[in-house]
Amino acid sequence: MKNILNLILTAVAAWAICLITPWWGIMIAALAISFLIPLKKGAAFLIPFLAVFLLWGIQAYLLSSGNDLTMAKKIATLFSLNENAYLLMGITALIGGLAAAFSGLLGKQLRTAFTA
Amino acid sequence: MLAVNAALFYGLNTRFGSTPALGKFLSPNQGIWQNETSDVEANTLQLEGLSAPVTVHYDDYLIPHVFAANKTDLYKAQGYITAQHRLWQMEFQTMASAGRLSEIFGEAALEYDRRQRRKGMGFGAENALKTMASDTETMGYLEAYKEGVNAYIATLDEASLPVEYKMLGYAPEPWTLKKTALLLMYMTDMLAGRDSDFEYTNALSLFGKERFNMLFPDYFDRVDPVIPSEREWDDWLVSIPEAPADSLHLDQLAATIERPHPDNGSNNWAVGPQKSVSGNPILANDPHLGLNLPSIWYVMQLATPEQNTFGATLPGAVGIVIGFNEDIAWGVTNATRDVRDWYKISFKDDTKKEYRYGDTWKPTTLREEYIEVRNGETFIDSVYYTHYGPVTYDETFKGNRGAQGYAMKWTGHLGGNNQRTLLELNAARNYDEYAAALKHFLAPAQNFVFASKTGDIALWIQGKFPNKWKGQGKFLLDGSNPDHEWQGYIPQKHNAHIKNPERGFVSSANQHPTDQTYPYYVFNDGYDTYRSRVINNFFRSKEKFDVADFKSLHNNNYNLMAAELLPVMLDSMDTETLTADEMELFNEVRAWDHYNDIDKAAPSIFETWKDILKDMLWDEFENEDLALDKPFNYQTVYMLTHYPNDPFMDITATEETETAKDLFLKSFKQAATTLISWKERNGNYQWGDYKATYVGHLLQDLPAFSRFKLPIGGNSGIVNATSEDHGPSWRMIVELGETPKALGIYPGGQSGNPGSKHYDDMIDKWAAGEYIELDFMPFGAAPKAMMTTQTLNSK
Numbered sequence A: 001m002k003n004i005l006n007l008i009l010t011a012v013a014a015w016a017i018c019l020i021t022p023w024w025g026i027m028i029a030a031l032a033i034s035f036l037i038p039l040k041k042g043a044a045f046l047i048p049f050l051a052v053f054l055l056w057g058i059q060a061y062l063l064s065s066g067n068d069l070t071m072a073k074k075i076a077t078l079f080s081l082n083e084n085a086y087l088l089m090g091i092t093a094l095i096g097g098l099a100a101a102f103s104g105l106l107g108k109q110l111r112t113a114f115t116a
Numbered sequence B: 001m002l003a004v005n006a007a008l009f010y011g012l013n014t015r016f017g018s019t020p021a022l023g024k025f026l027s028p029n030q031g032i033w034q035n036e037t038s039d040v041e042a043n044t045l046q047l048e049g050l051s052a053p054v055t056v057h058y059d060d061y062l063i064p065h066v067f068a069a070n071k072t073d074l075y076k077a078q079g080y081i082t083a084q085h086r087l088w089q090m091e092f093q094t095m096a097s098a099g100r101l102s103e104i105f106g107e108a109a110l111e112y113d114r115r116q117r118r119k120g121m122g123f124g125a126e127n128a129l130k131t132m133a134s135d136t137e138t139m140g141y142l143e144a145y146k147e148g149v150n151a152y153i154a155t156l157d158e159a160s161l162p163v164e165y166k167m168l169g170y171a172p173e174p175w176t177l178k179k180t181a182l183l184l185m186y187m188t189d190m191l192a193g194r195d196s197d198f199e200y201t202n203a204l205s206l207f208g209k210e211r212f213n214m215l216f217p218d219y220f221d222r223v224d225p226v227i228p229s230e231r232e233w234d235d236w237l238v239s240i241p242e243a244p245a246d247s248l249h250l251d252q253l254a255a256t257i258e259r260p261h262p263d264n265g266s267n268n269w270a271v272g273p274q275k276s277v278s279g280n281p282i283l284a285n286d287p288h289l290g291l292n293l294p295s296i297w298y299v300m301q302l303a304t305p306e307q308n309t310f311g312a313t314l315p316g317a318v319g320i321v322i323g324f325n326e327d328i329a330w331g332v333t334n335a336t337r338d339v340r341d342w343y344k345i346s347f348k349d350d351t352k353k354e355y356r357y358g359d360t361w362k363p364t365t366l367r368e369e370y371i372e373v374r375n376g377e378t379f380i381d382s383v384y385y386t387h388y389g390p391v392t393y394d395e396t397f398k399g400n401r402g403a404q405g406y407a408m409k410w411t412g413h414l415g416g417n418n419q420r421t422l423l424e425l426n427a428a429r430n431y432d433e434y435a436a437a438l439k440h441f442l443a444p445a446q447n448f449v450f451a452s453k454t455g456d457i458a459l460w461i462q463g464k465f466p467n468k469w470k471g472q473g474k475f476l477l478d479g480s481n482p483d484h485e486w487q488g489y490i491p492q493k494h495n496a497h498i499k500n501p502e503r504g505f506v507s508s509a510n511q512h513p514t515d516q517t518y519p520y521y522v523f524n525d526g527y528d529t530y531r532s533r534v535i536n537n538f539f540r541s542k543e544k545f546d547v548a549d550f551k552s553l554h555n556n557n558y559n560l561m562a563a564e565l566l567p568v569m570l571d572s573m574d575t576e577t578l579t580a581d582e583m584e585l586f587n588e589v590r591a592w593d594h595y596n597d598i599d600k601a602a603p604s605i606f607e608t609w610k611d612i613l614k615d616m617l618w619d620e621f622e623n624e625d626l627a628l629d630k631p632f633n634y635q636t637v638y639m640l641t642h643y644p645n646d647p648f649m650d651i652t653a654t655e656e657t658e659t660a661k662d663l664f665l666k667s668f669k670q671a672a673t674t675l676i677s678w679k680e681r682n683g684n685y686q687w688g689d690y691k692a693t694y695v696g697h698l699l700q701d702l703p704a705f706s707r708f709k710l711p712i713g714g715n716s717g718i719v720n721a722t723s724e725d726h727g728p729s730w731r732m733i734v735e736l737g738e739t740p741k742a743l744g745i746y747p748g749g750q751s752g753n754p755g756s757k758h759y760d761d762m763i764d765k766w767a768a769g770e771y772i773e774l775d776f777m778p779f780g781a782a783p784k785a786m787m788t789t790q791t792l793n794s795k
Helices: A002-017 A025-036 A041-065 A070-078 A085-115 B002-013 B022-026 B071-098 B102-118 B121-133 B136-155 B163-168 B177-192 B197-207 B209-215 B418-427 B431-438 B531-540 B547-554 B560-571 B580-590 B602-617 B633-642 B660-682 B687-691 B763-767
Strands: B043-046 B054-058 B064-067 B265-271 B282-290 B298-303 B308-313 B322-325 B328-334 B340-346 B354-357 B360-363 B365-371 B379-385 B391-393 B404-410 B446-452 B457-462 B497-499 B505-508 B693-697 B707-710 B726-728 B731-736 B740-745 B772-774 B788-793
Touching (some): A002 A085, A025 A041, A025 A085, A041 A070, A041 A085, A070 A085, A085 B002, A085 B022, B054 B071, B064 B071, B071 B121, B071 B163, B071 B177, B102 B121, B102 B379, B121 B136, B121 B177, B121 B418, B136 B177, B136 B418, B197 B209, B197 B340, B209 B633, B265 B531, B265 B547, B282 B322, B282 B328, B282 B446, B282 B547, B308 B740, B322 B418, B322 B731, B322 B740, B328 B731, B340 B354, B379 B391, B418 B431, B431 B446, B446 B731, B457 B505, B505 B531, B531 B547, B547 B731, B547 B740, B560 B633, B580 B602, B580 B660, B602 B660, B602 B687, B707 B763
Parallel strands (some): B043 B788
Antiparallel strands (some): B265 B282, B265 B328, B265 B505, B298 B308, B308 B322, B322 B328, B328 B446, B365 B379, B391 B404, B446 B457, B457 B497, B693 B707
C-alpha cells in the first residue's frame, strides 16, 4: 500500500514540481516523498525509479507521438540509436528513473537520520 | 548517499566534451522533447511598440503573409517572426561572421575565428554601421527589426530554446544592429571574398609570364557576356589609370587562407513582353550557394497598405532580398569581380608600428581582437591595420618573415548601405526606382536582374569597382609604392548595364560582365563559361517563352563542357588497350547525350574521368611549398583540344613524355578502376547515387539534422548547378501580369527546428524540380482555409 502511495505521489509531485523547476525537480520530488513515506529495502530504490521512469516515458511519448516522432528520431540518430525513437524514450525514462531512485534512497536515509 | 546524489545531479546537469547535459537534454519538461513541434499556434502574441496590430497568416509551407499598418511595424514583425523560426541560425551566422565560434566550440574553432578577425569582418561591419548611421530611415527599420527579434528572445525559457542551444549548452544574446551588419558581411565574404592574387603570383614566378597568360587569359576565346555585345560604350568619357613601370611585385606564400567555395554562383534571366507567350514579362533567379539546413533563405510576404512584397529574406537582414511586388520583380547573381587585392607591407621593425610608404613611414593602427575560448583562455590576436586595410598575413599567421606582412584592400571594408538598396527595391514600382535603389550597394557586387509589369527588363552590374590599370590586382601589389594604390573607382553610372535590349531578354550566370569593348579593366576571376552559353542559346532558340520553359531551364542538366570535351577524348582513344570492363564504360559514355540526369551512368563516368584528367594535366600545380590554383575548366578544355602536345601535358613524375592523347587513356583507365570499385560497393553508379547530393546542417553537416542522397541531377557548370553540396538555394519564377504569379522552392523548409515537419518539407519537391505556388495575397485579404493566423499586438 505504501509502495503504491509513494509511487503515485512521487510521480505527481515530480510532474508538479517540474512545472516550476528545471529537470531536477524530479529529484526533489523523490527525496521529499521518500522522506514522508519511507519504503523498505529494494522498494526504496525501485518505487521512485518506477514513478519517474513511467512519468518521463509517458511524457516523452505524449510530446513526440503527435508529431510523428520527428525530433525523437533525429536525436536517436544523434545518439547512434539507429533512428529508434522508442529506445530514446527508454533511455530518457531510465535517466529520470535513476535520478529519482537515488534521491528516494537519500530521502529515506534522511528520514532514518532524523528519527534515530 | 548525499555524495551519490550530488554526483548524479552534477553528471546529468553538466556537459562533457560534446555530450550535452543528459538530464537537462532529455528531460520531458525542458529537453529536446519540448522541440517536438511542427505547427505555429493560432494565437495573439505580445509585441510591444507596435502602432497597430499585425496579422500573420501562415500557409501550408509555413510561409508567413504579414500585414502591418506601416513599415516600422512590418519590420518589427519580420524580426519577431523570423526569430520565431530561425533564431539559432540567425545568431550562429553572425557569430561565424564575427569570428566568435570559439565561444561555442572552444579551441577547435580558434583558427577559423582568427581568420575571420584578420579578414576584418568586424571592421567591415562597423564601417557599414557608420555609413548607415546617417540614414535615419533605414536605421529606424533596423532598430524595429532588432526589437522584434529581442521581443521573441525575451519569451524564451529553457524549454523553448532552439534545440541547437540545448545541444551545445549556450543561450542566445540580444540582437544588435551590428549583428545585421555582420550578416551582410557574411554574405559579402561568401560572394566577394575570393581572389587568387597569391596563387597567380606564385604561378607567374613558377611558369613565367607567357605561360601564365596562356593558362589564365583575361578573356576566354569564347565569351557570351552578361551585357550583350551589341551594347556600345562610345558615348562615355572614360579615364583609365596608366600602369606604373614596375607594376609587378613577385613574392611567395606557401599557404593562403581558406576561400569561399568556387561553386557559389547563380543564374538569373528575364524576358520582355515581345518574347513572352502571355505578353507579360517573366523573371527567374536561382542563387547557387552551399546547401544547408536551416536554409540560408526564409520566405515571407511583407505587406503594408503602401507596399506588398514577397520573396526570400536572409534571416538577420531587413526586408526581402530576392522577390517581387505588384509592379516589379528582381533577382541577383554574383558579379564575380576582383574587388580584393593584397599589398605587401614592409614594417620598419618588429613592433609593426610603422610601414614604408614612398619615401616615408606611415603609422599602423593596432586592433586587438579578443577571442573568447570556451573552457580556455581568451586569445588576443593583434591585427595591424594599414591605410589599405588589415594585415591579414604576418609571421603570426601564415606569413613568412618578421618585418613583413600582407594587407588586404577590399571593397567589403568600405562600408556600404546594402540594407537601403534592399528596402528601396522592396518598395520600387518601376525601372527608375530600381536603378536608384542600386546606388547604395557597394559589395558584394551583383548582377541585378529586373522586370516590371509595364514591360521593362534590365540588368545592372552593381557594386563599387576600383578603376584599375590593366592587370592591376591580378598579382600581389607593393604597399610601399604609392603608384600601386587603387587610383579611384569606376563612376557608378559607368557600371555596365542594359535596359530593354533588342534581343528581348537579359540574363546572367556569373560570366564575364561585358566583352572586351567595355572601357574599364575587368579581368577573369573565375567567370562562368558554360551555364551562360546554355542559357543564352536557350533564349535564342525560339521566339517566345512561358513559365514552363523557365522551369525546364532551371532544371536543365545539359553538360556543355562534356559536349565540347568528350568527343575529343573519345576520338583519340586507342580502344584496343581497354579491358572488357573498361570497354563497357567506354561504350556507355560514348552513347551519352551529355545530360547529367540522375538515372544515367555516363555522367558518373565523364565526371570522374574529367576530374582525374584535370589532376593529371595540372600535376605541375601540386606544390607543397607554393599556394597555386589550377586553370579554369574552360581553359583546361582549350589546352587539351588546341595544344595536345604542350609540355604541360607531360606528367612530371613519369619517365616518358605524355601528350593529351596519353592523358585521356591513362585518366580513363584510372577512372574505370574508381568506378568499378564503387560499383562493387554500391551496386551501380547512376549519376544521382554517385553524386549523392546532400543538404547539411550548419553544424558541420551533423548527420541527424541533415538530408543525404537526394535524387537530383546537374552539377557545377550546368544550369541546374547542383553539385554534391552546392546548388540552387532558392528558385523563383515570377510572371508580372495584372497580379503577379510566382513560383518558388528551396532545399529546406521554413522552420529552423529539426523537430518540425517544416524543417525540410520543400527538399523533395526541390530535388524533383517542382515548385510551390507563392500565394500573393492582396493587403488585408482574409486567410484561406488551412491557414493559421497569429496576431501580434502591443498589449
